[in-house]
Amino acid sequence: xxxxxxxxxxxxxxxxxxxxxxxxxxxxxxxxxxxxxxxxxxxxxxxxxxxxxxxxxxxxxxxxxxxxxxxxxxxxxxxxxxxxxxxxxxxxxxxxxxxxxxxxxxxxxxxxxxxxxxxxxxxxxxxxxxxxxxxxxxxxxxxxxxxxxxxxxxxxxxxxxxxxxxxxxxxxxxxxxxxxxxxxxxxxxxxxxxxxxxxxxxxxxxxxxxxxxxxxxxxxxxxxxxxxxxxxxxxxxxxxxxxxxxxxxxxxxxxxxxxxxxxxxxxxxxxxxxxxxxxxxxxxxxxxxxxxxxxxxxxxxxxxxxxxxxxxxxxxxxxxxxxxxxxxxxxxxxxxxxxxxxxxxxxxxxxxxxxxxxxxxxxxxxxxxxxxxxxxxxxxxxxxxxxxxxxxxxxxxxxxxxxxxxxxxxxxxxxxxxxxxxxxxxxxxxxxxxxxxxxxxxxxxxxxxxxxxxxxxxxxxxxxxxxxxxxxxxxxxxxxxxxxxxxxxxxxxxxxxxxxxxxxxxxxxxxxxxxxxxxxxxxxxxxxxxxxxxxxxxxxxxxxxxxxxxxxxxxxxxxxxxxxxxxxxxxxxxxxxxxxxxxxxxxxxxxxxxxxxxxxxxxxxxxxxxxxxxxxxxxxxxxxxxxxxxxxxxxxxxxxxxxxxxxxxxxxxxxxxxxxxxxxxxxxxxxxxxxxxxxxxxxxxxxxxxxxxxxxxxxxxxxxxxxxxxxxxxxxxxxxxxxxxxxxxxxxxxxxxxxxxxxxxxxxxxxxxxxxxxxxxxxxxxxxxxxxxxxxxxxxxxxxxxxxxx
Amino acid sequence: xxxxxxxxxxxxxxxxxxxxxxxxxxxxxxxxxxxxxxxxxxxxxxxxxxxxxxxxxxxxxxxxxxxxxxxxxxxxxxxxxxxxxxxxxxxxxxxxxxxxxxxxxxxxxxxx
Numbered sequence: 051x052x053x054x055x056x057x058x059x060x061x062x063x064x065x066x067x068x069x070x071x072x073x074x075x076x077x078x079x080x081x082x083x084x085x086x087x088x089x090x091x092x093x094x095x096x097x098x099x100x101x102x103x104x105x106x107x108x109x110x111x112x113x114x115x116x117x118x119x120x121x122x123x124x125x126x127x128x129x130x131x132x133x134x135x136x137x138x139x140x141x142x143x144x145x146x147x148x149x150x151x152x153x154x155x156x157x158x159x160x161x162x163x164x165x166x167x168x169x170x171x172x173x174x175x176x177x178x179x180x181x182x183x184x185x186x187x188x189x190x191x192x193x194x195x196x197x198x199x200x201x202x203x204x205x206x207x208x209x210x211x212x213x214x215x216x217x218x219x220x221x222x223x224x225x226x227x228x229x230x231x232x233x234x235x236x237x238x239x240x241x242x243x244x245x246x247x248x249x250x251x252x253x254x255x256x257x258x259x260x261x262x263x264x265x266x267x268x269x270x271x272x273x274x275x276x277x278x279x280x281x282x283x284x285x286x287x288x289x290x291x292x293x294x295x296x297x298x299x300x301x302x303x304x305x306x307x308x309x310x311x312x313x314x315x316x317x318x319x320x321x322x323x324x325x326x327x328x329x330x331x332x333x334x335x336x337x338x339x340x341x342x343x344x345x346x347x348x349x350x351x352x353x354x355x356x357x358x359x360x361x362x363x364x365x366x367x368x369x370x371x372x373x374x375x376x377x378x379x380x381x382x383x384x385x386x387x388x389x390x391x392x393x394x395x396x397x398x399x400x401x402x403x404x405x406x407x408x409x410x411x412x413x414x415x416x417x418x419x420x421x422x423x424x425x426x427x428x429x430x431x432x433x434x435x436x437x438x439x440x441x442x443x444x445x446x447x448x449x450x451x452x453x454x455x456x457x458x459x460x461x462x463x464x465x466x467x468x469x470x471x472x473x474x475x476x477x478x479x480x481x482x483x484x485x486x487x488x489x490x491x492x493x494x495x496x497x498x499x500x501x502x503x504x505x506x507x508x509x510x511x512x513x514x515x516x517x518x519x520x521x522x523x524x525x526x527x528x529x530x531x532x533x534x535x536x537x538x539x540x541x542x543x544x545x546x547x548x549x550x551x552x553x554x555x556x557x558x559x560x561x562x563x564x565x566x567x568x569x570x571x572x573x574x575x576x577x578x579x580x581x582x583x584x585x586x587x588x589x590x591x592x593x594x595x596x597x598x599x600x601x602x603x604x605x606x607x608x609x610x611x612x613x614x615x616x617x618x619x620x621x622x623x624x625x626x627x628x629x630x631x632x633x634x635x636x637x638x639x640x641x642x643x644x645x646x647x648x649x650x651x652x653x654x655x656x657x658x659x660x661x662x663x664x665x666x667x668x669x670x671x672x673x674x675x676x677x678x679x680x681x682x683x684x685x686x687x688x689x690x691x692x693x694x695x696x697x698x699x700x701x702x703x704x705x706x707x708x709x710x711x712x713x714x715x716x717x718x719x720x721x722x723x724x725x726x727x728x729x730x731x732x733x734x735x736x737x738x739x740x741x742x743x744x745x746x747x748x749x750x751x752x753x754x755x756x757x758x759x760x761x762x763x764x765x766x767x768x769x770x771x772x773x774x775x776x777x778x779x780x781x782x783x784x785x786x787x788x789x790x791x792x793x794x795x796x797x798x799x800x801x802x803x804x805x806x807x808x809x810x811x812x813x814x815x816x817x818x819x820x821x822x823x824x825x826x827x828x829x830x831x832x833x834x835x836x837x838x839x840x
Numbered sequence: 841x842x843x844x845x846x847x848x849x850x851x852x853x854x855x856x857x858x859x860x861x862x863x864x865x866x867x868x869x870x871x872x873x874x875x876x877x878x879x880x881x882x883x884x885x886x887x888x889x890x891x892x893x894x895x896x897x898x899x900x901x902x903x904x905x906x907x908x909x910x911x912x913x914x915x916x917x918x919x920x921x922x923x924x925x926x927x928x929x930x931x932x933x934x935x936x937x938x939x940x941x942x943x944x945x946x947x948x949x950x951x952x
Contacts, residue, residue, distance in 0.1 A: 658866075707908065709901075725939075752943070753912075
């Protein structure tokens with residue numbers, strides 16, 4: 051008798067008892083509702099903080115950008131005002147000079163009057179070495195007359211002498227103008243192209259300095275040497291005032307930093323015209339330091355480290371401090387200009403792509419761009435605000451005169467603009483954290499309280515049940531006399547009463563039951579023995595079946611042609627390969643030695659497994675018998691073979707047939723008969739011939755008489771030729787994605803290696819087919835025969 | 841009647857029997873339900889019979905055997921016109937279907 055395990059729990063364990071479940075249920079319900087409440091509260095707090103941040107950010111962005119826009123606008127207006135004031139001064143000097151040109155008598159009289167006064171006499175001295183004429187020092191202005199305005203003896207042409215005298219009146223006005231308004235380096239008058247004398251206030255060694263700095267100037271017209279194109283542009287303006295880039299005669303040279311003083315300097319020119327306004331009659335010019343503008347720009351302070359810079363339209367930054375220059379990634383490039391050599395720092399050549407990609411705003415517009423630069427290896431976000439100043443006419447050495455918008459830029463680190471936003475966000479985060487912690491603490495506190503209260507409560511609820519469970523445990527142990535005390539009238543009391551009566555009945559039935567159990571156990575044991583016996587028998591049967599399959603496979607392999615047989619065959623190098631899909635294959639191939647040649651057969655029985663294998667064996671045996679009997683005609687061979695197989699198939703009620711073809715080789719000729727797959731021949735020179743066998747026969751074993759369908763074809767097969775016979779297991783080999791290997795792949799494989807031995811060709815084909823199949827299931831037997839004419 | 845699986849479908853509309861997909865069943869027994877369907881169509885004594893194989897992309901040798909056996913059976917009804925529809929796009933069809941005509945002269949083979 052076998053043991054029947056019966057071991058119900060005598061008493062509920064701590065984890066599974068009703069009380070634990072009760073407490074867990076209560077605790078779970080409380081926890082769930084608290085958590086739900088907590089999650090809702092948290093979600094709302096999170097949303098509130100998100101909304102507040104967004105709101106603050108939007109407001110701050112708007113306010114900051116508004117502030118920056120008005121600040122830059124105001125600064126630009128102040129800068130424009132500075133330019134306007136300078137314009138006024140240049141204008142004043144130009145108007146005075148123009149007045150004298152328009153009234154030559156007044157100019158001449160004024161000149162003559164002044165010449166009578168000490169200090170205005172212009173006692174000219176000729177320097178034979180350097181070939182120019184210049185007045186002595188001690189006078190208000192220096193006037194230089196170039197070699198090409200003098201005769202061989204250093205004497206001025208009459209008209210030049212007159213012009214020098216006429217221009218004396220410049221000394222009257224320029225010194226007083228020098229002292230008013232912005233600090234000026236010098237003011238000067240230059241005559242028209244036919245006599246470009248140059249009078250400059252204050253007095254300096256003008257011609258000497260020119261000789262030092264600009265060798266060759268004394269032999270070339272002043273205008274063409276220093277400012278090519280300016281004069282001609284002005285002549286054009288006179289003809290067509292609309293051609294001025296900016297509607298103003300004042301022309302400014304590109305600002306440059308003076309190498310000696312480090313000051314930013316701008317030269318302002320204004321042309322003087324002749325009385326009839328048909329030509330240019332010279333110009334007045336003022337060199338002004340942009341100190342005030344520089345101070346204005348460098349005085350801009352935004353937040354902690356925000357700063358301003360001034361740039362040209364081409365990106366060249368004119369004023370910026372050293373550390374700010376580094377922040378913008380500017381590098382200095384030496385640039386040659388006329389009259390000066392200065393440094394260029396272009397925004398567009400900044401080492402930071404964001405800065406280099408900045409675009410100048412349209413005239414009048416303000417742009418605010420957010421860019422990222424690297425500072426001490428860390429990315430820093432910057433706000434770049436740009437606003438152009440009023441356009442001015444600017445002459446550049448290579449570009450002539452064009453409209454130039456100097457551009458004012460503000461740069462502020464984003465962290466400073468949004469400092470208060472980040473502060474607010476941090477405070478919101480802190481508050482959120484506090485709320486989360488508060489909610490978590492209250493959830494846990496409530497839970498603890500509920501658990502504490504539920505323990506005594508549950509004890510009272512479950513006391514009756516515990517008594518019942520205890521009694522039931524004792525009943526299980528075989529104590530059939532157990533009874534539970536029944537108190538009250540609730541459900542537990544009713545169960546108690548029922549339990550007591552059940553216990554009584556159980557006691558009554560126990561003895562009879564024990565008897566029955568022993569009877570049944572005996573029956574089960576004998577059934578078990580029977581099952582074991584059957585199981586052992588089935589195991590034997592399986593082994594036997596396996597052994598039979600093994601034998602069938604072995605027989606099949608045994609009748610395959612051996613290597614020594616193959617080697618006996620003259621002319622031909624033959625390699626065969628056969629691999630069944632099941633234990634036993636349905637493919638057939640055979641090579642029979644025939645004096646002077648060979649008979650090679652290849653076929654495919656429908657289906658595979660033992661039955662197909664047996665049919666294949668029949669084909670092999672009948673073929674061998676026919677050959678031994680001396681049947682040599684291919685048609686007769688197939689006809690007799692078919693009849694034998696047909697009858698055997700009929701007798702065995704085997705529902706199978708096969709395709710079958712033979713190749714008879716002798717004396718460099720191959721005769722092919724029977725219906726099977728195509729026969730591939732690759733000639734020695736690589737030419738491929740495909741021989742269709744559909745009309746050479748008929749499936750074997752399907753019809754009793756196939757004589758009418760049989761035919762044969764003979765082809766030459768000579769030294770170096772290769773013939774490949776195969777079954778559809780090769781052409782229909784399926785890859786993992788369901789593609790068939792196909793005859794074109796097969797032909798390609800053969801062609802690739804047809805010069806090799808039959809064995810090498812067969813190995814290559816099989817390797818290619820296996821690579822195609824990959825991990826896919828092999829559906830069909832794979833058989834291949836390669837013939838190579840030695 | 842119809843036999844439908846993921847891989848292949850065989851059904852008839854009157855005396856037209858349609859084959860579709862890839863038929864690679866192992867052995868004659870596995871092909872029995874399809875043969876039953878074909879014989880049922882024949883048993884209904886139709887005026888003609890059409891085997892539409894134009895959508896049958898693959899048929900293994902046991903399947904070809906089935907078609908051959910059925911064709912042999914059709915010879916017992918010499919007056920019943922039989923039409924086999926095939927496709928030139930499917931390599932096995934132009935290779936194997938002409939055999940059906942050799943088995944039974946009454947088979948009209950249309951391979952397009």
